[in-house]
Amino acid sequence: MAHAKLHGLTRFLTPLAGTPPEAARTSINASAAKIALELLAGPVCAANLVSGLGWFTGWDMAPVTSPMIVMLETWGRIGGVPYPAASKPA
Numbered sequence: 900m901a902h903a904k905l906h907g908l909t910r911f912l913t914p915l916a917g918t919p920p921e922a923a924r925t926s927i928n929a930s931a932a933k934i935a936l937e938l939l940a941g942p943v944c945a946a947n948l949v950s951g952l953g954w955f956t957g958w959d960m961a962p963v964t965s966p967m968i969v970m971l972e973t974w975g976r977i978g979g980v981p982y983p984a985a986s987k988p989a
Contacts, residue, residue, distance in 0.1 A: 935978030942974045 911929040927934075946967050953960035968982070975982040 931977050932979050935974055936980065939974065939978060939980065942970055946971055 911927050911934070913928045929937075949960060949963055949967055952958060971982040
């Protein structure tokens with residue numbers, strides 16, 4: 900898990916009904932939107948890292964800009980937090 904047991908995504912895990920305690924079978928007790936919001940920092944940090952590398956190194960980031968925007972729009976759509984560029988006219 901990405902964080903300590905009490906603060907990580909393990910807090911969403913619940914044992915399956917009828918599963919013996921020694922079995923490691925669990926289900927996730929959360930929606931896709933809730934998990935997308937919990938993990939939103941990952942794609943945002945990755946996008947900022949790519950942008951920063953382009954600025955710092957002078958590399959042409961055009962080949963990764965479109966996939967990066969698609970990633971942020973998709974993550975935002977699932978989490979219910981629209982990516983600002985999605986609402987801007989082209």
